Amino acid sequence: MYQKKREEIEPCPLKYAFNLFGKKWNAWIYCSLVNNPSLRYTELKDILPDITDSALSAALKMFMKNDIIRRTSYDEIPPRVEYSLTDKGRSAVPFLQGLCNWSSSYNSDNPEYQMTHCSYCKFNKKL
Template sequence: MSSESLKIFAETETCPARNVLDRFGDKWSTLVILVLNEEEKLRFNEIHKVIGDISQKMLTVTLRSLEADGLVSRKVYPEIPPRVEYKLTDLGKSLVPHISSLIKWADQNFSSIMASRSKYNQKAN
C-alpha cells in the first residue's frame, strides 16, 4: 500500500474499516448477530437469556446500534403488554459468513495465541 492509500484509515468517519468495525466489533454485537442468526426472530428476553452475562442496558444499546446500522430489524406488535421481536436483516445475514470465518480462524489459532500471550506476559514480568 502506498502512503496515499493509507490515508483512508486516518479518519474514523471516512474510513470504512474503522467506522463499520467499531460498530459491530465490540464485545456484544457479534454475539447478538450470531444468536439472531440461529432463530428467525427473538424477543429481547430470549436474547438476554441466551447470552446470559450481558446487562439489559447493554443489550438495549447493542440492539439499537445494530438496528441503526441496518443489521437488525425491530418489530413492535400493538398488544398489551407490547411484544417486540428482533431479527437479522438481509444486510445482517450477509455479515454472518464473515463472522463465522473469523470464529473458525480464532478456534484454529486459539492455543497458539494463548501460548504467545503467556510467553509475552512472562517476559513482561
C-alpha cells in the same frame, strides 16, 4: 497548523465492521440472532444473562441504526416486540464465519482458544 487525526480524515471499512461487531456484547447478540429467526428482548437477556439492560438496549439501537437488525412491534396486549436480522445483517454471516475459522486455525496451539465454536452461539456450525 493543527491537522485532524487520521481516522477523522479517512473513513475505514474495517473500522466500521469492528465498530459493529467488535464491541463487548455485539458479537454474541448478533450470533444469537443468526441462530434464531427472531428473539424478544427477554429471550436475548436469557441467552446473555450477564449483559446489562443498558448495554443490550444500546447494542440493539446501534444495530437498528446500521440496518443490521429490525425491530418488529405487534399490536397486542401485552405489547410484543421481536428482533431479527435484516438482509444486510444476514449478509455478514459468511464474513464472520470466515473470521471465526481464521481465528480457530491460528489459535490451535493455544489451549485457551482451542474451540470450533463459542459456547454462546455455535457460530461455526453450517448455517
